[in-house]
Amino acid sequence: MLEILAQAVINGLLIGGIYALVSIGVTLIFGVVKIVNFAQGEFVMIGMYISFFLATQLGVDPIVSLVVSMPVLFVIGVLIQHFLIRRVLGLNDLPQIFLTFALSLLIVNLALMLLTANYRTVHTWYSDEAFHVGGLYIPVAKLIAFVLAMILSGILWIFLHTTDLGKAMRAASQNRDVAQLMGINPNRVFAVALGIALALAGAAGSLLMPFYPAYPLVGQVFVLMAFVAVVLGTLGNVIGALVASLLMGVAESLGIQFIGADSGLIVVFALLLFTLAVRPSGLAGGRRR
């Protein structure tokens, strides 16, 4: 019994690490730029395809291809901020919502057209391997993904708290007008925030590739979890999103294990509703960091 419980928690934490990379991106964009990026899942998909093609065409290990997918998506993020999002900031919310929606639709349908709906997998030597400890097992590919996800989150946290640009980002997220008065250039800060958020999505894609198939609609599987984590962990709070993602992974896994295999999402949403009822602004309270 204890063994089953431990295994369920391990499974939940491992997948929670991936949810974290996606949700941190969403929360970062929301916190800094104040828009909800509905297309975040699609950037995970792009990351997956980058890794897929590097692996199949050039034989690059999907995990290693992170060094390509992250910079590529960073640049895409900066360009999207500069050419698209910047134009609709300051208007009311609707154009912003439609912009990221449109982006999501555009990317999904382009992918369906160019890449077809086929499932694509990359098979690495560690894809099917697992560490067996006692009666427990830890899949190698997921462990690597989890550890790297935590490292990337840690680097982001250090960046936000120690560098000038990071501090400027947090300042802009707390009060855009005052930050501007203090000499912070919001456009630059926003562009970097978008870039980082998309780079994280790209990293999630690369890390998923050894154990999850890529297909044009794959982003939607992960983005819903990301949105829940973002709300649960307080909008705009990076650490909150991280903790909430891990929590949700575990809640989902425990739900499947002990309630029923189709109740994973029920548990996740029950957790969300309960948390919002008790702490309306999410786990981290009113703090945005």
Next chain:
Amino acid sequence: MKRSVRRSLPKQNRREFLIKTGGALAAAAIASPPIMTGAAETVNIGALYPTTGSMAQIGVGCVAAAKLAAEMVNDAGGIKSLGGAKLNLIVSDVQSDTTVTRTETDRLISGNKLSAIHGCFASALTLIASEVAERAKVPIITGSSSDQLNKGRTYTFTPFARASQFAKAQLQMSKLVSDTPKVAVIFENTAFGTSTSNGLKELAPAEGVEIVMFEPYSAGFTDASPLVNKVKASGANALFSVSYLNDLILIVRTVKQVGLNVAINGGSGGFVIPDFYKNVGKLAEGLQGVAHWNHDMSDEAQKVNAEYKKRTGEFLFEYAGGLVAQTFMLADALERAASTDPQKVREALSTLDVSKGYAAMAPGGKVKFGPDGKNVYGRPVGVQWQNGDLASVFPKEDARAPLLKT
């Protein structure tokens, strides 16, 4: 469908938005010039398949097979009793979504003079389309396996094995692998999964098979580990997974990671298409399944398979192969009806009785519909992945290779 549950509120808006804009564009495109050339009239056949969305993979293959089949009929001289009329396939994308299926079926029927429809691969979608077709009095012929399709419908024809028959075949196959089969059943929780698994549960005692776990799950999960963890805890020696492709890939890989020794029977659906082997690779060897059609069953099937392979590079999978047979059944009915009127085509389908040629390409080799639209001779074929190909292994009469015990 689970997917629509999973989607957050904004996504629903997105879908509505798509229907309003994309739907309007597509309507304009499809409603463009009629194909009246003045010579022999054409016979419009509606083809409803999900060519986008989560089921697009199989839907696209179905459309390719439907086109091939229509070409074969046309090249052989079309419908002779109608002066050599050609089949004109009107393809419509139902986007793997029940709501879209309803509107698309409606639109296809009201916008075109259809003689018959075939579709939609997924039972959840076909159930909707057949309801709409029933009201519009247009016959629909389908390879979907849900037993519900044979209830309260007079315009729906199902020439292949039903979900309940699949279940029986799966149970009998498990006895070939172990003398004391302990089976864990996991199934995706929509019409396809629930109807198939309920059949398994009902028939297991009579077949002397013990079911030690019976568990629905939500299709499109991110991680199969918790589910496989449960299977491990159940002590099963055989695993029946009623799943679509993506989930099944994850399940098979996870079973290997856990080091679990179970004989997996993947049923039909995503399991019996070429992509499964491409994705799972060597891990797929020895995995068993059931299908309503297989490409090595008969000489005709092998012939069509060769042509399809030439065009697409893949072998002709279950649903697509059955679709070729269905097209020839429609051609047979049209020939006898000598009319493009959908109600006359329905009459002719209800008296169909074939035992040779492409129209009889079904396990057992005979097709004749009962009053409920079910093929009275319908039965499934048990299959196993062997050397990257899908071999028919069960029952004896249909077997083309022996079952390998792994």
